[in-house]
Amino acid sequence: MKAKITEEEAINWWLEKYHNTNLAKVMESHPEWRDNPPSHAREFYREYEVTQEQHDEWHEWFIALVMKRYRIGRKLAERRTCFDYLNISPSIKNNG
Secondary structure, three states, X not given: OOOOOOHHHHXXXXXXXXXXXXXXXXXXXXXXXXXXXXXXXXXXXXXXXXOHHHHHHHHHHHHHHHHHHHOOOHHHHHHHOHHHHHHHOOOEOOOO
16 A cells, blocks of 8 residues: 655654754644634745755755655646645745
8 A cells, every 4th residue: 555645744854954943833832823724825935935055955854755655757747736735835935
Protein backbone atom coordinates (compact mmCIF):
# COMPACT_ATOMS: atom_id res chain seq x y z
CA MET A 1 0.00 0.00 0.00
CA LYS A 2 1.30 3.41 -0.94
CA ALA A 3 1.81 5.80 1.95
CA LYS A 4 -0.16 8.98 1.37
CA ILE A 5 1.72 12.26 1.51
CA THR A 6 0.01 14.57 3.94
CA GLU A 7 -0.07 18.35 3.76
CA GLU A 8 1.45 18.44 7.24
CA GLU A 9 4.41 16.31 6.12
CA ALA A 10 5.13 18.60 3.16
CA ILE A 11 4.74 21.82 5.17
CA ASN A 12 6.79 20.50 8.08
CA TRP A 13 9.69 19.78 5.71
CA TRP A 14 10.19 23.43 4.83
CA LEU A 15 9.27 24.70 8.29
CA GLU A 16 11.86 22.44 9.94
CA LYS A 17 14.58 23.03 7.37
CA TYR A 18 14.28 26.81 7.03
CA HIS A 19 12.63 27.96 10.28
CA ASN A 20 13.59 25.27 12.83
CA THR A 21 9.96 24.64 13.76
CA ASN A 22 6.96 22.55 12.72
CA LEU A 23 3.18 22.96 12.55
CA ALA A 24 2.67 21.73 16.11
CA LYS A 25 5.09 24.33 17.49
CA VAL A 26 3.57 27.04 15.30
CA MET A 27 0.12 26.27 16.70
CA GLU A 28 1.53 26.40 20.24
CA SER A 29 3.04 29.83 19.65
CA HIS A 30 -0.09 31.10 17.87
CA PRO A 31 -3.06 29.55 19.70
CA GLU A 32 -5.49 31.90 17.93
CA TRP A 33 -4.63 30.17 14.63
CA ARG A 34 -5.73 26.78 16.00
CA ASP A 35 -9.45 27.63 16.09
CA ASN A 36 -9.76 28.46 12.39
CA PRO A 37 -6.51 27.81 10.49
CA PRO A 38 -7.82 28.81 7.02
CA SER A 39 -8.63 32.32 8.21
CA HIS A 40 -5.01 32.77 9.33
CA ALA A 41 -3.33 31.21 6.29
CA ARG A 42 -2.12 34.54 4.94
CA GLU A 43 -0.51 35.44 8.29
CA PHE A 44 1.11 32.02 8.52
CA TYR A 45 2.63 32.13 5.05
CA ARG A 46 3.86 35.72 5.54
CA GLU A 47 5.53 34.88 8.82
CA TYR A 48 7.27 31.81 7.44
CA GLU A 49 8.44 33.01 4.03
CA VAL A 50 11.46 31.49 2.29
CA THR A 51 13.84 32.62 -0.44
CA GLN A 52 13.33 31.64 -4.06
CA GLU A 53 16.22 29.17 -3.79
CA GLN A 54 14.73 27.56 -0.69
CA HIS A 55 11.34 27.33 -2.40
CA ASP A 56 12.93 25.65 -5.42
CA GLU A 57 14.77 23.18 -3.17
CA TRP A 58 11.52 22.33 -1.38
CA HIS A 59 9.68 21.90 -4.70
CA GLU A 60 12.35 19.49 -5.99
CA TRP A 61 12.10 17.50 -2.75
CA PHE A 62 8.30 17.40 -2.98
CA ILE A 63 8.20 16.24 -6.60
CA ALA A 64 10.88 13.60 -5.90
CA LEU A 65 8.85 12.36 -2.92
CA VAL A 66 5.68 12.10 -5.03
CA MET A 67 7.58 10.25 -7.76
CA LYS A 68 9.06 7.80 -5.25
CA ARG A 69 5.93 7.15 -3.16
CA TYR A 70 3.58 6.74 -6.09
CA ARG A 71 6.11 5.31 -8.55
CA ILE A 72 5.30 7.78 -11.31
CA GLY A 73 7.36 9.94 -13.63
CA ARG A 74 8.20 13.58 -13.09
CA LYS A 75 5.72 14.99 -15.61
CA LEU A 76 2.81 13.07 -14.08
CA ALA A 77 3.93 13.99 -10.55
CA GLU A 78 3.93 17.68 -11.46
CA ARG A 79 0.51 17.44 -13.07
CA ARG A 80 -1.07 15.52 -10.21
CA THR A 81 0.24 17.86 -7.52
CA CYS A 82 -0.58 21.24 -9.06
CA PHE A 83 -3.45 21.94 -6.65
CA ASP A 84 -1.62 20.48 -3.65
CA TYR A 85 1.28 22.77 -4.51
CA LEU A 86 -0.96 25.82 -4.18
CA ASN A 87 -2.01 24.76 -0.68
CA ILE A 88 1.34 23.71 0.78
CA SER A 89 4.17 25.56 -0.92
CA PRO A 90 5.97 28.22 1.10
CA SER A 91 5.63 31.88 0.18
CA ILE A 92 8.63 33.51 -1.40
CA LYS A 93 10.19 36.58 0.20
CA ASN A 94 9.79 39.74 -1.80
CA ASN A 95 13.21 41.31 -2.14
CA GLY A 96 11.78 44.59 -3.44
